[in-house]
Amino acid sequence: MHIVIIGNGIAGITTARHVRKLSDHRITVISGETPYFWSRTALMYIYMGHMKFAHTQPYEPWFWQKNRIELKQAWVERIDTAQQRVMLAGGESLAYDKLVLATGSRPNFYGWPGQDAKGVQGMVSYQDLQAIERYSEGLERAVVVGGGLIGIELAEMFHSRHIPVTFLVREESFWNRVMPEEESAMINREILANGIDLRLETELQEILPGPDGRVRAVRTSAGEEIPCQFVGITAGVSPNLDLAAGTAIETGRGFLVNEYLETTIPGIFAIGDCAELRQPAPDRRAVEAVWYTGKLMGPVLAQTLCGTPTPYRQGTWFNSAKFMDIEWQTYGTVPVVPGADEPHLFWMHPDGRKSIRIAYERESGRVRGFNLMGIRYRQNVCTHWIEAGTHIESVLENLGAANFDPEFFKQYEAELVQTYNQQTGQNLRLRRRRGLRNMLAILGA
Template identity: 30%
Template sequence: MKYVIVGNGVASVGAIEGIRRADPDGEILVISEESTPTYGRPLISYLLAGKIGPERMPLRPITFYDKFKVKMALGSKVVSLDAKAKTVSTDDGNTHPYDKLLLATGGVPFVPPLPGKDGSGVYSFTTLANAETLVDVAKNCKTAVVVGGGLIGLKAAEALHDRGVKVSIVELAPRVLSAAFDDKAGGLVAKRLAEVGIDVHCGTQATEIKRDESGTIVGVHLKDGSFLPAQAVVIAIGVVPAAALAKDAGIKVDRGVVVDERLASSDPAVFAAGDVAQAKDLILDDNRVVPIWPNAFNQGFYAGKNMAGADSPYLGGLAMNSIAFYGLPTVSVGIVNPAPGEAGIELSETLDEENATYRKLVFKDGKLVGYVLVGDIDNAGLYTGFIRFKFPLDADTKAKLVSGCPSILQWPEGFFDEKFNPVGAQEIV
């Protein structure tokens, strides 16, 4: 059996380990546009901030590939997929046959048609190479504007600030982290960023990157009439699934590559995992793109096992974020911004601005379906358990969750025996 994996992020690592669970001897080839072995992508902000060195970046030791009998083609870009011939072609002129193919191509930065974006001084922040470039930029840069107040933008801003750069964040939404937070949680984070000297401009947008006659960036114009001086601009609005290979090959693509519970696409020989995959969401019980690390690894792992002939359904992922901003920890899981007036929804919110703590719980039809914690996150794991296992809540249990006192003792009697020790139990990763 010949396995080809396109991409070398965390989903690829999961797939390698999954394949080897079911097939110890099949050929595995990983093709990656990046020139380095797999690394911890969330760590690039820490590298840019100077908090860690390059030696901390690898996700697995270099011996991993030899141990799992994996061949590598680094610095090689797949330019086409022929699903009928079962081959992929790369920009170096090579063609690689496969029996099973995994698309783990991740996402590509979204860059809006912003006047002035073309030319030097404009950067993305999604790869190790991006971080290494910004390390050099920060040595001679005094001011920067980050366009985008999502997770990538905030971590880029934080890292540049730690390098001594004066940073301003511009976010179109009324708050930072608009997808993962509500106004109250976003407000606490923005306040903490402002306290350390990072300017946050929400509810407006960049309209032009201003350059002088020599083409050098001098600042950014905003829709509200403001002008922010800058020597560099980081565009971090978000990423979109890198699904062009699949789409061009006639494989079903919606927002991402649409996959079934085995992570197989509309072509049974082609699988997808990670930020490119539109896979099952545990809460919504529908397929959507959820671009976070734990989901990417798990999808890769299950895809790998199924590529190798196992029948191991992926049970679904959760939207979740856990990050700290200058000592302010935050966690967001599940549905945190339900549609106004949505049937069956109940909200519980507890805000303490003085102590920078916030707890929001979202209930639907008698179950916990989402939460946000800021400041005090000690009970995050317990709340997540109630969501993941979809426990029905009686009045007493719900009251304890609302009061901030969840407990494993509130889980249904016999749950552990039923969930973890049944006959023929699935492996849980």
């Protein structure tokens, strides 16, 4: 059997690796962007000089041959589902028995006047990184449009080279559709403290090109004209559905897939950023464009491709990022606003740069989610507490188990317990069992 995978990102490559572990099937991975898989999440670190591009490639070039994974650097132009062939740019075509679409995301461009000017860029691909590098030369000011994870990374990248940045954010506070008010305000402060010209409640209206076709300024919804030679478009991403054209593959926001990650055409599957689940789990999104999604879907799909149909279950949500110098981790469900039945226990360090938030059910006491800023908790411990429906008080008494090595990570359990006691009138005490022994006890090992 020949399995063809389009896309050599985390989703496509994880699938290929797991199919090889399970079978002797012929595997071909086709991707137009780069010859080898690289970590897209490390894009900013290449620009900032923390890493060389080669360091973002987790496998040595010989790995692919050794594991009999054929790599082809080419753009797929079209899929002929009747003939089971993919058509490549340049005229070549390839037959498949099973096809996996792992084509990732594209940056959203909303049809702004002037968006085709030179110096207007998204930030998703290796080619985008190269263009940003090119446009950085002699840059006097960059404008970044869109307050999400990629936008703040792009702002930080320019800031690291002392290039002045204006950051346009449509909302009244950074990423406040995802972050509760206090955390969102913390990030606003961090952005401003780094000298970035943050403009909240401000939208891009128009991009103004100069006589040479390169952007010379933007006009904002406030009517202001901001001179700049670069505009970063980071107003979210959407699944890359180009290859649906001319096929009967049903699409919504993404390629629509059932629980086996199969599209409407039998034998054609979609995973990672480009896939949309027909039936997402409660509290979860149908398109989850994050690294871990591709990583989790790959091994599940490999089982199905190798003859053991296996449904994909979304599991407990996890995400992490860095907002300038503040790390963020989230586990489970943490609504932006606490509900009457689902209060939040929230504590913030007096320095305003660290916080812990735990969402739990008032009636049952079950913890639902964690939101951590500037503090790290162990994923396996938090996930276990959420999945086991552990009572908030039991979590608080045993918080030490979630902490990393206290030698390196200061702990704030006493402060959190004190906040809980103040909020609820309880008199809870912290258990002093700590470290690995405590964690093993919690996990029942």
